[in-house]
Amino acid sequence: MEKFKTLISRAVPLPIENVDTDQIIPARFLKATSKVGFGQNLFRDWRFDKEGNIKEDFILNNGNYVGKILVAGENFGCGSSREHAAWALEDYGFKVIISSYFADIFKGNALNNGLLPIQISKEKLSQLLAYLEKNPTAELHVDLENQVLKLEAINLNESFDIDAYKKMCLINGYDDIDFLISKKETIEAFETQNQ
Amino acid sequence: MKKTLFDKVWDAHVVETIPNGPQILYIDKHLIHEVTSPQAFGELEQRGIPLSRPNKTVATADHNVPTLDQHLTIKDALSRKQVEMLTTNCEKHGVTLYGLGHKYQGIVHVMAPELGITQPGMTMVCGDSHTSTHGAFGAIAFGIGTSQVAQVFASQCLLLNKPKKMRITVNGKLNKNVLPKDVILYIIAQLGTNSGTGHFVEYAGDVFEKMSMEGRMTVCNMSIEMGARGGMIAPDKTTFEYVQGKEFAPKGDEWNRKLAYWKTLPTDEGATFDTEYHFDASDILPMITYGTNPGMGIKINEKIPTINDASFEKALSYMGLEKGQSLVNHPINYVFIGSCTNSRIEDFRLAASHIQGKQKAKNVTALIVPGSQLVAKQIKEEGLQDIFEAAGFQIRQSGCSACLGMNEDKIPAGEYCVSTSNRNFEGRQGQGARTLLASPLVAALTAVEGKVVDVTELELT
Ligand code: SF4
Numbered sequence: 001m002e003k004f005k006t007l008i009s010r011a012v013p014l015p016i017e018n019v020d021t022d023q024i025i026p027a028r029f030l031k032a033t034s035k036v037g038f039g040q041n042l043f044r045d046w047r048f049d050k051e052g053n054i055k056e057d058f059i060l061n062n063g064n065y066v067g068k069i070l071v072a073g074e075n076f077g078c079g080s081s082r083e084h085a086a087w088a089l090e091d092y093g094f095k096v097i098i099s100s101y102f103a104d105i106f107k108g109n110a111l112n113n114g115l116l117p118i119q120i121s122k123e124k125l126s127q128l129l130a131y132l133e134k135n136p137t138a139e140l141h142v143d144l145e146n147q148v149l150k151l152e153a154i155n156l157n158e159s160f161d162i163d164a165y166k167k168m169c170l171i172n173g174y175d176d177i178d179f180l181i182s183k184k185e186t187i188e189a190f191e192t193q194n195q
Numbered sequence: 196m197k198k199t200l201f202d203k204v205w206d207a208h209v210v211e212t213i214p215n216g217p218q219i220l221y222i223d224k225h226l227i228h229e230v231t232s233p234q235a236f237g238e239l240e241q242r243g244i245p246l247s248r249p250n251k252t253v254a255t256a257d258h259n260v261p262t263l264d265q266h267l268t269i270k271d272a273l274s275r276k277q278v279e280m281l282t283t284n285c286e287k288h289g290v291t292l293y294g295l296g297h298k299y300q301g302i303v304h305v306m307a308p309e310l311g312i313t314q315p316g317m318t319m320v321c322g323d324s325h326t327s328t329h330g331a332f333g334a335i336a337f338g339i340g341t342s343q344v345a346q347v348f349a350s351q352c353l354l355l356n357k358p359k360k361m362r363i364t365v366n367g368k369l370n371k372n373v374l375p376k377d378v379i380l381y382i383i384a385q386l387g388t389n390s391g392t393g394h395f396v397e398y399a400g401d402v403f404e405k406m407s408m409e410g411r412m413t414v415c416n417m418s419i420e421m422g423a424r425g426g427m428i429a430p431d432k433t434t435f436e437y438v439q440g441k442e443f444a445p446k447g448d449e450w451n452r453k454l455a456y457w458k459t460l461p462t463d464e465g466a467t468f469d470t471e472y473h474f475d476a477s478d479i480l481p482m483i484t485y486g487t488n489p490g491m492g493i494k495i496n497e498k499i500p501t502i503n504d505a506s507f508e509k510a511l512s513y514m515g516l517e518k519g520q521s522l523v524n525h526p527i528n529y530v531f532i533g534s535c536t537n538s539r540i541e542d543f544r545l546a547a548s549h550i551q552g553k554q555k556a557k558n559v560t561a562l563i564v565p566g567s568q569l570v571a572k573q574i575k576e577e578g579l580q581d582i583f584e585a586a587g588f589q590i591r592q593s594g595c596s597a598c599l600g601m602n603e604d605k606i607p608a609g610e611y612c613v614s615t616s617n618r619n620f621e622g623r624q625g626q627g628a629r630t631l632l633a634s635p636l637v638a639a640l641t642a643v644e645g646k647v648v649d650v651t652e653l654e655l656t
Binding site (some may be wrong): 020032079103104112 | 219221273338350
């Protein structure tokens, strides 16, 4: 996993609520057996019509809106547990997702793939979405070490929560498997005791 | 300290608590399937480590399998590769696989309970969000991502923060024609799709106490649709009777020992929850959804609400429906009775009892997809297959099928499908397909009439 400390980037506003993982990556693209290449099918049916033509009105098809940050409506990532959703967002180039609420499984999947979910209040989110829609070149500052999200133009200076262990993993590029393997003996002792 | 059912099972599985951090939770059973496991096996290979507990892992092929001619080679090359990869991986790592053609193959959440793999007091995970289904037995069961599948492969454990606890109590007598599916669709419509985020739910009250195991599974299955990690129901006589004698259920002395333990699991009187909701059974009526998330549900005799909000309007425009419209008598060309929510024998018995002697409407394509080979066998043995076939329904082989449309079983763009599954997301059943979630009763009668039937006041025998 790549290390994550800070990020300064433009952001793409997606003011839709309850974006489920079936929209992020439709089931028909889950037939792959590796983790690569999901980015090209990110939001597939919102980006392209059935014939594969670009849907001009979808924000990711509007060249004015680019960046490594996606700002989305409440309850982002609900539905299916498919980690392919996190792989698709990451493969497309996103590093941070901002919303007022994340579905649990998605949040875990994102963190396990070096993708940082930042939760802010509903009020701040609507403010941010509205500003970004009008000012697509604005740059957001994400500082994971100090847990702050900033956008000076609108006096946004939000501290955000993150699990201390997960933060350590992101900053150092560690993952849970290494940690769990290091606990082999403790786990075996637990098993013997509880069989 | 007074403990809840959830506390008791969780605490019994904590291997270690990291100071200021998550807990290491031991997993008793790991269910896997072809779609979310290949990259996790890849992870093991990449790190050159073995699958740590093959005997605690069970595999089946369900998401991406055809429901016709399962004995032949899978036509779709990518699907075939995925299913073959599961076989290779299971052989290589010594994992039991109920693959295509095996008498136990089926949707993972139908297969495990009916074989007695699912038991009270267990911790169970699967790379599938509807793992919550198994909570019906008083197990802690939840869906995980592929990275976590790899973690369980490597260590039989997960690193987790203990979720909050919610209790949803429904007391009273259910109205006529109200099924478990209506109960859960009602709860989700009332509470919303993110009300359960961060929580594990316990369903309590007479309504659940009186429910069959099949019904409890339907309810727990959809816990994830309100954002909860999982749902649970205290194990009781109904649970024990269901589990006893199943293929992998404990036997003899072990049964007695386990049973004594299971009886200690229900929530202690006076134990507290972070969040509590109470509903009155008499307020619940047969339900249907009209939008693109499972929280967008109404009583079938109600009209679509008028809400002025961009996301709401986007959903209605996708569905081709309008604010204030009634769904009753809305023409329907597709009916799907299947999925891990409603594809157990009880669901098909109920559907068949209302189809018997009738014909499906000419305009309707009606799919019956049993949740497992065992259910399919039962359908045949009990004579339900004849009823369905005589009525013009197509009976398929077991799998997820049109629940997620990964195989050929897709609903065409623009078409409405009354479905007993659990998700009505845009494109879930096929690109452009419009899903109306409902109970097997509503689905069966809709197939006969070719339009949405209001079952609220119907006198059915
Ligand atoms: S039937 Fe549908 S919801 Fe259930 S496991 Fe299969 S795809 Fe998932």
